[in-house]
Amino acid sequence: MRRALIALIILHATLLYNFCFAGVGISVSPNSWNAGTGASGDYTTWTSATLADDGFFTVQNVGDSNGSIRIRATNSINWSLGTSAGVNTFALQWGKTTQQGNQPQWNSTTLLDSTMFTLNALASSKFDLRFQSPSQINPIITNTQNTNVTVGIEPLAAVATNYIFLREWGSVGTGDGQFSAPWGIAIDATENVYVVDSANNRVQKFTSNGTFITKWGSLGSGIGQFNRPRGIAVDASGNVYVTDQNNNRIQKFTSNGAFITQWGSVGTGDGQFFSPWGVAVDSSGNIYIAEFGGNRIQKFTADGTFILRWGSAGSGDGQFAGNIEGISSDTSGNIYVTDPLNSRIQKFTSNGTFITKWGSQGSADGQFMQGPRGIAIDASNNVYTVEANEIQKFDSSGIFISKWTSPPGPEGDSDIPTVAVDMAGDVYISDINGNRVQVFTPQF
Amino acid sequence: MLEHRIRTSILTLLACFLFFQSVNVWAGIYLDRDFIILQKFQLGKKVNVAKSFPSIKNSSKYIQKCKVSFKNPSQYKRGYNGLPDFGWIATQQKTLVLNPNQELKLQDFYFFVPAEERNYNQHFQTLMTIETDEHMALSISVPIWIETESKKPNLPGFNGLYPSSIEFGKGGIKREQRSVYVYNQETKPVLYTIFVFTPPKRSGWAVMPPSAGYEWLGRVEGITIEAKGRKITDTRWEILIKPKSAMEIKLRTSPDYSLKGKEAFLVAVAENYDEWNFSRIQIKP
Numbered sequence: 001m002r003r004a005l006i007a008l009i010i011l012h013a014t015l016l017y018n019f020c021f022a023g024v025g026i027s028v029s030p031n032s033w034n035a036g037t038g039a040s041g042d043y044t045t046w047t048s049a050t051l052a053d054d055g056f057f058t059v060q061n062v063g064d065s066n067g068s069i070r071i072r073a074t075n076s077i078n079w080s081l082g083t084s085a086g087v088n089t090f091a092l093q094w095g096k097t098t099q100q101g102n103q104p105q106w107n108s109t110t111l112l113d114s115t116m117f118t119l120n121a122l123a124s125s126k127f128d129l130r131f132q133s134p135s136q137i138n139p140i141i142t143n144t145q146n147t148n149v150t151v152g153i154e155p156l157a158a159v160a161t162n163y164i165f166l167r168e169w170g171s172v173g174t175g176d177g178q179f180s181a182p183w184g185i186a187i188d189a190t191e192n193v194y195v196v197d198s199a200n201n202r203v204q205k206f207t208s209n210g211t212f213i214t215k216w217g218s219l220g221s222g223i224g225q226f227n228r229p230r231g232i233a234v235d236a237s238g239n240v241y242v243t244d245q246n247n248n249r250i251q252k253f254t255s256n257g258a259f260i261t262q263w264g265s266v267g268t269g270d271g272q273f274f275s276p277w278g279v280a281v282d283s284s285g286n287i288y289i290a291e292f293g294g295n296r297i298q299k300f301t302a303d304g305t306f307i308l309r310w311g312s313a314g315s316g317d318g319q320f321a322g323n324i325e326g327i328s329s330d331t332s333g334n335i336y337v338t339d340p341l342n343s344r345i346q347k348f349t350s351n352g353t354f355i356t357k358w359g360s361q362g363s364a365d366g367q368f369m370q371g372p373r374g375i376a377i378d379a380s381n382n383v384y385t386v387e388a389n390e391i392q393k394f395d396s397s398g399i400f401i402s403k404w405t406s407p408p409g410p411e412g413d414s415d416i417p418t419v420a421v422d423m424a425g426d427v428y429i430s431d432i433n434g435n436r437v438q439v440f441t442p443q444f
Numbered sequence: 445m446l447e448h449r450i451r452t453s454i455l456t457l458l459a460c461f462l463f464f465q466s467v468n469v470w471a472g473i474y475l476d477r478d479f480i481i482l483q484k485f486q487l488g489k490k491v492n493v494a495k496s497f498p499s500i501k502n503s504s505k506y507i508q509k510c511k512v513s514f515k516n517p518s519q520y521k522r523g524y525n526g527l528p529d530f531g532w533i534a535t536q537q538k539t540l541v542l543n544p545n546q547e548l549k550l551q552d553f554y555f556f557v558p559a560e561e562r563n564y565n566q567h568f569q570t571l572m573t574i575e576t577d578e579h580m581a582l583s584i585s586v587p588i589w590i591e592t593e594s595k596k597p598n599l600p601g602f603n604g605l606y607p608s609s610i611e612f613g614k615g616g617i618k619r620e621q622r623s624v625y626v627y628n629q630e631t632k633p634v635l636y637t638i639f640v641f642t643p644p645k646r647s648g649w650a651v652m653p654p655s656a657g658y659e660w661l662g663r664v665e666g667i668t669i670e671a672k673g674r675k676i677t678d679t680r681w682e683i684l685i686k687p688k689s690a691m692e693i694k695l696r697t698s699p700d701y702s703l704k705g706k707e708a709f710l711v712a713v714a715e716n717y718d719e720w721n722f723s724r725i726q727i728k729p
Binding site (some may be wrong): 020154 | 470471472474475476477479483501503504522571573577578579581582583584585586637639640641643645646651664672677678679711713715716717718719
């Protein structure tokens, strides 16, 4: 009887323990505010009467896990959101400051009624909100406006910062499971791993633990042949896209290597390429190609119809300094591109509008010594980049999370051109020097 | 000296007053769990699920009125679909009034899933939001996963795995075998990839929560699959299923004590789709 009771208690404790609930909470101060008054066309800054906060409002994540915060302003009574002059319109600017008394950095986008950011457990952040009435006809801004602000939180998955080596496969050669300069890696919905075996001019398909499944391709320019293939991506239907660098084309295959279609030729026109390298597929099935020699990104439908392009030579926002290798898409359809000669990552909307950038040359966390090459995004939109023998992990806005190196092989240090992440969060890299694929697994 | 003390006392009182003034303006709400999972949900019954829901705490020093709402998220976890009908959330309690520092447990919160064939063996995902009624409103959204009870499929249109959970009573002590069926109700043959998947062990909010009393296996060894098709590995097969039929696959556990209390997914993915169908493989503690 006593034994049964103890077993029941242990079982009960196990049941509670295994669910691993964490609390989630949000707080804000102050809880009411006044937008103030202003002249036509002016931005009017919120001026809280609470001296302790210097006019800003503070948002705190009071839960146990990191949270995705969304702050939304609504003026549903009189005005609608818009930047062009018109009756009863208003525009917003969101600003974030890290210190009391500092003016916030205002964002440049005024057409958004909300702002989103990640706030770690128990962390807080200070915000301000500015209003502008492009046309103060009716009502004028001096009238009281009841604008509501909603601060929302959704819990985020725990973010791993520590990775350990899990397994590797491959050696130099032309046999099944052997490589000569393994390049692009892609993982499909069933966790199969596709590796571009670049100097062997073929694609090899493996299980996630490295068991060989199939292969296709040989040297040439015919259908299903390659001349230095580089990048690879898989769409939601399991179709495989491969950039065929020296043939300046993209080839599309089924998951078992049956040819479906191809497009591209050498040139700088729309739908032409100058060394196509990286390839990404967004959640809508659109294809994005990064050109090693072209300083541009081209977007296509799944059958290769040209949609749009962006990019030019330079170091400004939306420009590239050449040798682009990596491109990837997140769950919201945003596109991330490595810009190695500018030592940075650039983030765009799916139509090529610049969103943000991060990185500079150096060896500190978040910097790139030789320039980032491959890039991958996981299911939580964390970003992984590779250069030399190093993997770095960032959040979706470019905040550094962690970094680690690949262990050297018999041929010396790894030389990693690409990276991929599977559903379980395991990170796969290809190693040109070691002719192998390595897998790292997160530790929580 | 006395004047100095009085001045110090006044300043201290003033500081305290300002401090508490600033503390008073904080508004906050807190939920004691960050996801909700309802498994083996019984169909055709109005079930009070309040005990699975979080308690809500008002961490402000004034009364807060909260409303509870539901909507489907913009993205789903693999293997889950949006709740098809919000009329299934048949609750009495959609507005809550919380006194300062009060923690409230929901009392009557009813879900009802109609006992229709298409609702068995399903995995639904939706989002519950608690929002305060203020100019400076606060909201917390947590995911809800609803896994309906298993029943042998008997209708055209069901594709995927049956049953939706497979229990091994003595797994870990001796070798055991269970049968699982992959259904193809299409009018053409469909190639399925079936494999064992083990989500990573995580602390805090889980990307995919294990069932109560279990933890993720963390490795695929110890469970094997056997089917009529192309064997890729012990835990991965490709099987071609004829139109309007089902194929039996066999799952086996090895006598490995460390399997006890572990859980994994058996996943089936049809060719040309990235949609997951999954069953939970559970080796009893």
